[in-house]
Amino acid sequence: MSSIFAKFSGTASALGGLIESGGRNPFGVVIEKVVSSTVGVIENRETLLFGTNNYLGLSQSQNAVKAAQDAAAKYGVGTTGSRIANGTQSLHRQLEVQIASHFNRRDAMVFSTGYQANLGIISALAGKEDYLLLDADSHASIYDGSRLSTAQVIRFRHNDPDDLHKRLKRLEGTPGAKLVVVEGIYSMTGNIAPVAEFAAVKRETDSYLLVDEAHSFGVIGENGLGVAEAAGVEKDVDFIAGTFSKSLGTVGGYCVSDHPEMDLIRVNCRPYMFTASLPPEVIAATMTALDEMKAHPELRTQLMDNAKRLHGGLHRIGLNASKQVSPVVAVTLETLGQAITMWNRLLEEGVYVNLSLPPATPDNRPLLRCSVMATHTPAQIDKALEVFASVARECSVLS
Amino acid sequence: MSETVDSVSALIIQKLLDNPKVPRDINGDCKIMEDLAFDSLAVMNFVMEIEDTLDVSVPLDKLADVRTVDDLAKCIVDLQNKG
Ligand SMILES: Cc1ncc(COP(=O)(O)O)c(C=O)c1O
Numbered sequence: 001m002s003s004i005f006a007k008f009s010g011t012a013s014a015l016g017g018l019i020e021s022g023g024r025n026p027f028g029v030v031i032e033k034v035v036s037s038t039v040g041v042i043e044n045r046e047t048l049l050f051g052t053n054n055y056l057g058l059s060q061s062q063n064a065v066k067a068a069q070d071a072a073a074k075y076g077v078g079t080t081g082s083r084i085a086n087g088t089q090s091l092h093r094q095l096e097v098q099i100a101s102h103f104n105r106r107d108a109m110v111f112s113t114g115y116q117a118n119l120g121i122i123s124a125l126a127g128k129e130d131y132l133l134l135d136a137d138s139h140a141s142i143y144d145g146s147r148l149s150t151a152q153v154i155r156f157r158h159n160d161p162d163d164l165h166k167r168l169k170r171l172e173g174t175p176g177a178k179l180v181v182v183e184g185i186y187s188m189t190g191n192i193a194p195v196a197e198f199a200a201v202k203r204e205t206d207s208y209l210l211v212d213e214a215h216s217f218g219v220i221g222e223n224g225l226g227v228a229e230a231a232g233v234e235k236d237v238d239f240i241a242g243t244f245s246k247s248l249g250t251v252g253g254y255c256v257s258d259h260p261e262m263d264l265i266r267v268n269c270r271p272y273m274f275t276a277s278l279p280p281e282v283i284a285a286t287m288t289a290l291d292e293m294k295a296h297p298e299l300r301t302q303l304m305d306n307a308k309r310l311h312g313g314l315h316r317i318g319l320n321a322s323k324q325v326s327p328v329v330a331v332t333l334e335t336l337g338q339a340i341t342m343w344n345r346l347l348e349e350g351v352y353v354n355l356s357l358p359p360a361t362p363d364n365r366p367l368l369r370c371s372v373m374a375t376h377t378p379a380q381i382d383k384a385l386e387v388f389a390s391v392a393r394e395c396s397v398l399s
Numbered sequence: 400m401s402e403t404v405d406s407v408s409a410l411i412i413q414k415l416l417d418n419p420k421v422p423r424d425i426n427g428d429c430k431i432m433e434d435l436a437f438d439s440l441a442v443m444n445f446v447m448e449i450e451d452t453l454d455v456s457v458p459l460d461k462l463a464d465v466r467t468v469d470d471l472a473k474c475i476v477d478l479q480n481k482g
Pocket residue numbers: 113114115116118139141183187212214215243244245246251252253
């Protein structure tokens with residue numbers, strides 16, 4: 001009998017190598033206790049959290065916790081059904097109305113995760129005759145959405161509106177709608193999309209534009225609506241997708257749009273139709289977190305100040321850190337060995353970051369990916385920088 | 400279009416040889432992932448270069464059926480003839 005697991009032999013040896021060289025499984029880190037938004041206990045040590053995407057610290061919002069408790073007491077802990085069956089309660093519609101109005105859009109669809117929002121909206125929109133144009137560095141959820149769709153999928157070079165333009169021009173005259181998909185802030189590198197330029201290409205070529213603001217919602221733009229707002233091109237963006245699991249600190253995904261056909265998408269969208277809806281306590285916590293985000297714009301200022309501090313600090317130490325300032329700050333390393341040793345030593349010294357390995361990273365190099373929070377104190381950031389510097393010297397990444 | 404499977408295949412091989420890690424004795428029958436040790440991302444990035452040279456876009460679903468250098472050449476020639 002041939003083993004169904006034979007296909008994992010490459011992964012098995014790679015993972016074995018990772019564990020052997022570093023002493024622990026980098027994909028199996030357990031946060032044993034949450035002390036605050038910025039500190040957790042890992043391996044019995046208090047550890048600074050620099051890899052949680054909890055940009056505004058709202059996962060620990062006491063108001064959101066209270067809202068979740070009240071909602072669970074009132075509605076129970078689950079919906080036991082999908083949005084199109086028994087899984088829509090008044091809370092789901094309230095959240096959709098709140099999200100749509102926050103973005104100043106006609107309608108919103110709420111999904112059970114951000115991953116499913118991309119999977120759902122992309123696969124529902126892009127049909128057999130249509131073309132999907134994806135940034136080459138797109139998140140897995142976007143690639144997976146394109147596979148669930150029946151459309152023809154074309155990649156363009158990362159953050160390169162001219163390359164997109166060239167590829168759309170090649171399609172001139174072919175039937176079918178064209179949907180361009182970009183992210184606001186790229187999750188691995190912190191690169192920010194030049195959306196104004198993408199919007200210009202979209203207008204010229206009569207295509208549709210979807211922006212995944214997963215890492216930029218609550219983070220940039222005057223009202224924290226993301227890169228489209230920051231670039232002043234919201235009207236050119238047909239669909240904004242995003243997640244509650246980062247700046248809002250809960251879980252779930254959404255898509256907002258002014259197109260009146262959203263109710264048709266609801267019944268043509270498998271990842272919306274065939275999975276249970278968000279439980280009441282999550283909806284209630286999300287609505288409260290959104291209110292807090294609105295009431296505290298200073299959180300975004302603190303976040304960007306902290307991002308500058310970490311970004312500037314890593315560059316000053318001499319590490320190859322992200323080019324643009326954003327709350328995602330990645331340090332690129334040349335070899336896998338360096339990345340593994342540094343990641344393990346950082347953790348042992350009380351700093352948790354994400355180890356990101358090819359092919360999930362662009363241009364085949366490993367990354368130590370950090371994410372900053374509004375709730376980090378300057379002293380916590382300086383401590384992390386100190387540990388980064390000493391560990392980098394110890395691992396001969398810096399001399 | 401004047402391009403033939405042979406001419407496109409030759410161009411692909413020439414581009415592949417620009418990469419010093421690729422074995423020197425490759426031919427049209429070589430399997431891109433297995434023989435040249437390209438992962439799926441490397442294949443997609445390589446195809447992007449070919450697309451620019453030949454001014455053609457190869458949709459990802461078409462790539463799913465491509466195993467050898469000649470498969471890729473044939474796929475590109477088909478796309479050019481269609482367009
Ligand atoms: C760009 C991007 N889109 C979508 C998602 C999916 O969001 P979620 O984890 O909330 O499902 C993520 C993060 O995981 C992401 O980085």
